[in-house]
Amino acid sequence: xxxxxxxxxxxxxxxxxxxxxxxxxxxxxxxxxxxxxxxxxxxxxxxxxxxxxxxxxxxxxxxxxxxxxxxxxxxxxxxxxxxxxxxxxxxxxxxxxxxxxxxxxxxxxxxxxxxxxxxxxxxxxxxxxxxxxxxxxxxxxxxxxxxxxxxxxxxxxxxxxxxxxxxxxxxxxxxxxxxxxxxxxxxxxxxxxxxxxxxxxxxxxxxxxxxxxxxxxxxxxxxxxxxxxxxxxxxxxxxxxxx
Amino acid sequence: xxxxxxxxxxxxxxxxxxxxxxxxxxxxxxxxxxxxxxxxxxxxxxxxxxxxxxxxxxxxxxxxxxxxxxxxxxxxxxxxxxxxxxxxxxxxxxxxxxxxxxxxxxxxxxxxxxxxxxxxxxxxxxxxxxxxxxxxxxxxxxxxxxxxxxxxxxxxxxxxxxxxxxxxxxxxxxxxxxxxxxxx
Amino acid sequence: xxxxxxxxxxxxxxxxxxxxxxxxxxxxxxxxxxxxxxxxxxxxxxxxxxxxxxxxxxxxxxxxxxxxxxxxxxxxxxxxxxxxxxxxxxxxxxxxxxxxxxxxxxxxxxxxxxxxxxxxxxxxxxxxxxxxxxxxxxxxxxxxxxxxxxxxxxxxxxxxxxxxxxxxxxxxxxxxxxxxxxxxxxxxxxxxxxxxxxxxxxxxxxxxxxxxxxxxxxxxxxxxxxxxxxxxxxxxxxxxxxxxxxxxxxxxxxxxxxxxxxxxxxxxxxxxxxxxxxxxxxxxxxxxxxxxxxxxxxxxxxxxxxxxxxxxxxxxxxxxxxxxxxxxxxxxxxxxxxxxxxxxxxxxxxxxxxxxxxxxxxxxxxxxxxxxxxxxxxxxxxxxxxxxxxxxxxxxxxxxxxxxxxxxxxxxxxxxxxxxxxxxxxxxxxxxxxxxxxxxxxxxxx
Ligand code: SF4
Numbered sequence: 001x002x003x004x005x006x007x008x009x010x011x012x013x014x015x016x017x018x019x020x021x022x023x024x025x026x027x028x029x030x031x032x033x034x035x036x037x038x039x040x041x042x043x044x045x046x047x048x049x050x051x052x053x054x055x056x057x058x059x060x061x062x063x064x065x066x067x068x069x070x071x072x073x074x075x076x077x078x079x080x081x082x083x084x085x086x087x088x089x090x091x092x093x094x095x096x097x098x099x100x101x102x103x104x105x106x107x108x109x110x111x112x113x114x115x116x117x118x119x120x121x122x123x124x125x126x127x128x129x130x131x132x133x134x135x136x137x138x139x140x141x142x143x144x145x146x147x148x149x150x151x152x153x154x155x156x157x158x159x160x161x162x163x164x165x166x167x168x169x170x171x172x173x174x175x176x177x178x179x180x181x182x183x184x185x186x187x188x189x190x191x192x193x194x195x196x197x198x199x200x201x202x203x204x205x206x207x208x209x210x211x212x213x214x215x216x217x218x219x220x221x222x223x224x225x226x227x228x229x230x231x232x233x234x235x236x237x238x239x240x241x242x243x
Numbered sequence: 244x245x246x247x248x249x250x251x252x253x254x255x256x257x258x259x260x261x262x263x264x265x266x267x268x269x270x271x272x273x274x275x276x277x278x279x280x281x282x283x284x285x286x287x288x289x290x291x292x293x294x295x296x297x298x299x300x301x302x303x304x305x306x307x308x309x310x311x312x313x314x315x316x317x318x319x320x321x322x323x324x325x326x327x328x329x330x331x332x333x334x335x336x337x338x339x340x341x342x343x344x345x346x347x348x349x350x351x352x353x354x355x356x357x358x359x360x361x362x363x364x365x366x367x368x369x370x371x372x373x374x375x376x377x378x379x380x381x382x383x384x385x386x387x388x389x390x391x392x393x394x395x396x397x398x399x400x401x402x403x404x405x406x407x408x409x410x411x412x413x414x415x416x417x418x419x420x421x422x423x424x425x426x427x
Numbered sequence: 428x429x430x431x432x433x434x435x436x437x438x439x440x441x442x443x444x445x446x447x448x449x450x451x452x453x454x455x456x457x458x459x460x461x462x463x464x465x466x467x468x469x470x471x472x473x474x475x476x477x478x479x480x481x482x483x484x485x486x487x488x489x490x491x492x493x494x495x496x497x498x499x500x501x502x503x504x505x506x507x508x509x510x511x512x513x514x515x516x517x518x519x520x521x522x523x524x525x526x527x528x529x530x531x532x533x534x535x536x537x538x539x540x541x542x543x544x545x546x547x548x549x550x551x552x553x554x555x556x557x558x559x560x561x562x563x564x565x566x567x568x569x570x571x572x573x574x575x576x577x578x579x580x581x582x583x584x585x586x587x588x589x590x591x592x593x594x595x596x597x598x599x600x601x602x603x604x605x606x607x608x609x610x611x612x613x614x615x616x617x618x619x620x621x622x623x624x625x626x627x628x629x630x631x632x633x634x635x636x637x638x639x640x641x642x643x644x645x646x647x648x649x650x651x652x653x654x655x656x657x658x659x660x661x662x663x664x665x666x667x668x669x670x671x672x673x674x675x676x677x678x679x680x681x682x683x684x685x686x687x688x689x690x691x692x693x694x695x696x697x698x699x700x701x702x703x704x705x706x707x708x709x710x711x712x713x714x715x716x717x718x719x720x721x722x723x724x725x726x727x728x729x730x731x732x733x734x735x736x737x738x739x740x741x742x743x744x745x746x747x748x749x750x751x752x753x754x755x756x757x758x759x760x761x762x763x764x765x766x767x768x769x770x771x772x773x774x775x776x777x778x779x780x781x782x783x784x785x786x787x788x789x790x791x792x793x794x795x796x797x798x799x800x801x802x803x804x805x806x807x808x809x810x811x812x813x814x815x816x817x818x819x820x821x822x823x824x825x826x827x828x829x830x831x832x833x834x835x836x837x838x839x840x841x842x843x844x845x846x847x848x849x850x851x852x853x854x855x856x857x858x859x860x861x862x863x864x865x866x867x868x869x870x871x872x873x
Contacts, residue, residue: 032824048694057803071824094599103767124675127809128835132822147807147835151675158807179678182843196630205872206357207322207502207536214356215511215831222356226349229424235354236515242797242827276476278483280504280613282529283576287602290595305477320872323483323504326475352524357508376613385781 009112029054031136036242055136060091060102069099075121076101079114100158105170108161112176115148115157123148126173129183131191132218139197141165142193146180148172163193172198190215262399264394268309269282269338269362273308274334275303276327279318281376283343285316288379300386302324311387313366314382318346319359339369339393341385344376349373471854476506481861482868486845486856488857491577495857498849500842501509501690505872513832518544519759521829525615525819528834530613531576535812536568536819537618538562538721540832542699542808543821544620550752557748558622564635564738565608565617566700566810567731571642572601572650573813574724574731581721585662590653600638602797607631621758622751627742631774635739635780642732649725663718667848670715675805677847678840679762681815682727683864685711687717693811700810705734717863724865727813757799760791798827809837814838814865838866 026196033053036046064070079187080088088107091237093100105109115123125148134141140162148157162168173180184195192213196202203210212219223235232241247253277285289295289303304310307330319327331340342362345351348371350360362368369392372385397405474485483537485501509528513521527532545551579594602612608631609617609624617624651660659717669679671687690709694702710726712719751758761776769784780788803825809818815837824830841864848860 018312030816031824033824053725053825055803057805063578070628095551096806098806100805102380109714125680126678127818128678128820128833128840129809130820130831130833130835132805132831145805146832147818147820149816151691151696156807158805177678178676180838186839203503205506207321207503214508219356220510221515223354224350224360226354227419229422231418231424232420236512240519241515267514279507282482282526283530283613286580286598287595290599291592292596292599318505318507320504320506322506323475324503330476352527353507353509353512355512356509357506378612 001098012153015168029056030134030140031055050127062093063092065092065094065099067225068153069094072099072121072155072214075118075146076111076114078095079118079121080107080110083110083114085110098156098158100160102160102162105161105163107203108159108173109171110174112173113148115159116176121150122152123155125149125151126177126179128154129173129180131187131193131215133215134190135165135217137162139164142168142191144170144187144193168193169196172201174198179180187241189213192216260396260398261394263385263398264396267396268390269299271298271300271312271393272302272304272310272402273300273312273314274330275305276313276315276330278315278319278323279346281316281369284376284379285314285343285382288382292305293379293383295383295386298383298386298390308335309330310334311337312341312386314341314343315347315362315368316343318344318351318353318367319362320357321359324359324365327362327367331425338398340366341372341389342368343382343385344378345373346375350375352405371382385398432605452714455866468496473500481584481866482871484866484868484871486857488854490854493544493853495852495854496848498846498857500845502839502842502868502871507869507873509740509873510554513829515828516827517827518620518801519798521832522619523614525832525834526614527869528760528873529812529814529817529836529838529867531573531867532569532614532814532817532870533613533705534562534565534600534618534811535617535810535817536834538566538700539808539810539812539817539834540819540821541618541620542810543806544801544818546797546806546808547821547823548620548757549802549805550621550757551756553752554622555749555752556701557626557742557745558750560738560745561608561750562700563622563702563705564735564742565605565623566571566605566676567734567738568601570731571735572598572605574728575601577724577813577862577865578653578721578868581859582653582864584858584862585659587653587659588701590649593645593648593652593868597642600641604634604638605633607634619751619759621754622749624759626750626762632739632743635735639732639736639739642728646725646728646732648739653721654725660718662859663721663863664714665714665716665718666852666856667720667842667863668715669848673844675848677844679815679844681812681837681841682720682723683841684815685709685723686713687711687715688713692757693809697809699808702846705737707733717859720865750775755790756794760787760794770858800827801826809835812837812868814867815841815869834870836870836873837869838864838868839873842866842871 033055035049035051046165063073065073080086085107088104088111090104092101102135115121122165127149129144129146134144136234142165144161146159161170170193172184174184182197182204185201187193188195188201189203189205206214207223221235225232225234244245287293313331342348346353347362350358359365370385370389372381374381442588453733469490471490473488475483479796485504487499487501488495488701489497509524514522522537523539525536528536529655545554565863575594576597582590605615609615609630630698671682671689674684674687688711690711692709695709707730710730712723761773763771763773780791801823803823805820805822807818807820809816815835818835821829822831844864845861
């Protein structure tokens with residue numbers, strides 16, 4: 001440090017490197033958990049019925065990342081800038097050594113193509129596509145997760161795209177990864193996410209005339225009470241349980 | 244040297260029911276209806292170690308038109324149920340159904356939107372076999388019990404009377420929800 | 428329409444062409460009906476209940492004479508909603524569900540699910556060595572039994588019944604070991620988050636050694652019976668061809684990928700459970716056809732035997748070592764033993780919680796009924812299953828139950844290759860192509 005520590009030191013805004021790091025950048029709650037049991041009302045005998053806890057997923061990581069994570073992130077940035085979609089990635093999460101890119105839905109095809117074709121990325125294989133439903137995450141209820149594998153570099157990344165329930169559309173990646181065909185159909189079948197540009201987006205596991213999308217959180221488990229001699233046990237989703 | 248040597252003048256008297264039952268049980272052909280994990284155990288029972296052939300049952304018929312017994316081995320999904328019913332309808336009378344495993348018997352641990360809670364919602368079941376999966380020995384035992392049932396089957400007016408008796412007994416029976424047991 | 432008088436198997440509505448429902452009647456009727464038509468094009472619906480489709484798989488084949496011009500799969504006939512069911516059970520109970528997905532490789536389902544949970548719990552390094560060795564041992568035994576069924580059912584479907592009977596004969600040997608170690612022949616739920624459920628029973632190692640010795644004698648029988656068998660080769664060689672590019676584009680892994688000559692095996696490339704410390708080779712073949720996949724399965728059984736042998740050796744030196752993490756907030760409260768009533772029990776533990784320590788009782792109760800909490804996040808730790816990359820995408824919201832678990836099942840992904848492998852070939856080859864993928868419908872539909 002060559003500067004002298006005179007009292008007229010510049011304001012914090014002008015030298016942001018002096019600001020203390022915020023410990024958890026951009027942590028968002030995707031829902032809350034109430035009480036100790038899964039029940040509402042008087043069923044909660046634990047004494048913690050009024051407890052409200054936010055459900056928080058690991059926050060965004062700050063660049064630069066460590067090791068090969070940064071290599072991948074930097075290469076992806078460069079490739080996206082060339083492809084004309086520089087802001088396709090909303091953020092990066094590193095948790096337990098796994099790298100997740102949160103991708104804006106319009107940017108997904110560009111990201112997929114860059115990840116597959118860039119020689120320093122080369123994620124040739126799409127392992128799978130699945131959905132996660134967060135009914136309380138307003139505007140981002142449906143998350144679609146792609147797992148990618150690079151056989152060349154022996155690395156894995158995950159792409160996560162969030163779409164609102166009111167407009168559950170996102171572009172299909174079948175053009176880039178033909179294997180996504182059935183995976184996207186399954187995600188559509190189970191969550192009602194519409195993959196635009198998919199060659200034949202129809203139900204795959206459930207019967208064609210099935211109402212609703214069964215693995216969404218607002219779809220009941222659909223069990224029936226089981227009768228025994230002298231008693232009946234409700235299906236698991238209607239029992240008192242811990243959550 | 245068999246029973247025929249001991250018969251007086253080579254004549255044996257029995258009932259038509261007895262003969263018919265014997266014939267039916269002694270050539271009892273199952274249809275392959277393997278669905279899930281239980282199907283693997285069903286195939287194992289036909290394999291060398293358990294050898295269902297000992298009971299004249301090793302010919303698993305691919306076509307329901309040639310089968311007497313449908314072993315529903317595994318979980319029946321809502322999508323499979325219509326198919327199952329059609330196959331059952333295609334089997335010639337007389338026919339029997341064995342629900343193998345808890346899934347086919349009652350839905351088992353999969354009490355949810357996808358699984359039919361017991362194949363008896365779709366077809367009449369003659370024998371329920373619990374277990375997840377039942378061991379091949381248990382399947383063979385269930386089949387032998389069913390053989391017994393088949394042997395005892397009555398015909399004609401006797402059958403009608405038996406059906407009526409059972410119907411009445413079932414109507415008089417206490418519903419499960421009113422029975423007293425460990426939970427009350 | 429030749430079969431309209433059959434009230435039980437009548438035709439369904441269709442928008443084009445004529446419908447024949449074939450369900451075991453006289454073929455002459457069909458032939459006559461077809462002769463009236465000048466087009467050779469037929470759409471055949473095979474399954475979902477068909478002895479040769481490897482489970483409840485429905486195939487919709489468009490034929491031009493004997494040639495398949497289009498092949499499509501219909502799946503979902505075994506959809507069980509297991510993933511949804513798991514969301515309503517504790518993390519440990521989830522093992523009981525996922526073991527029933529791909530019922531021919533239960534230990535792999537359990538392993539990938541537990542590895543995911545362990546990563547979220549951040550206890551990956553704390554899983555004791557013995558638990559890892561036992562996982563490897565069970566998974567490799569399981570690979571042998573799964574490949575045996577693949578070969579057996581594949582043989583049955585092309586009419587080689589002897590292959591089927593000997594396949595099931597050897598599989599029994601593996602199941603006997605499973606029963607000795609886990610108590611169950613199938614659907615074990617033995618691998619648990621943090622380790623495995625129980626220690627090895629006494630005498631297990633001797634049984635395993637005897638099994639290895641026996642398999643060394645029996646596996647050559649398959650080679651002698653099949654490898655150079657002209658009929659077998661005529662049915663398998665050059666059938667169901669799919670090259671490396673096709674495999675990667677369609678996401679195929681496992682023996683199908685390795686039959687193109689690419690040695691991709693997660694046990695080597697991304698080792699888990701300590702696979703990097705075992706000595707074995709990745710088996711490849713270079714013909715990219717059904718025969719190559721058959722040979723790979725055969726060779727992999729030898730490799731698995733090698734690993735089983737090494738694992739058994741290590742277990743001999745690990746007698747009495749723990750098989751569960753030391754963290755009592757995760758591990759099951761007591762080591763149960765089978766009591767005289769046939770139920771798992773532990774008298775010492777009961778005396779402790781009922782007579783000595785109220786806190787221990789509360790802890791036991793909470794852990795068993797409520798379960799442990801897993802920090803919020805998501806993990807994906809795939810393992811190399813007998814059919815390819817099997818992975819569980821485990822999502823936790825910080826609760827005691829999985830928020831969402833999705834299984835990436837290799838059968839599901841690999842089955843997509845049916846069209847590519849069989850279009851342009853003969854009808855009979857469709858069966859061979861599917862058998863070489865070896866899909867297990869429980870895994871496909873979950
Ligand atoms: S009863 Fe058990 S073994 Fe049988 S199909 Fe159901 S889950 Fe599988």
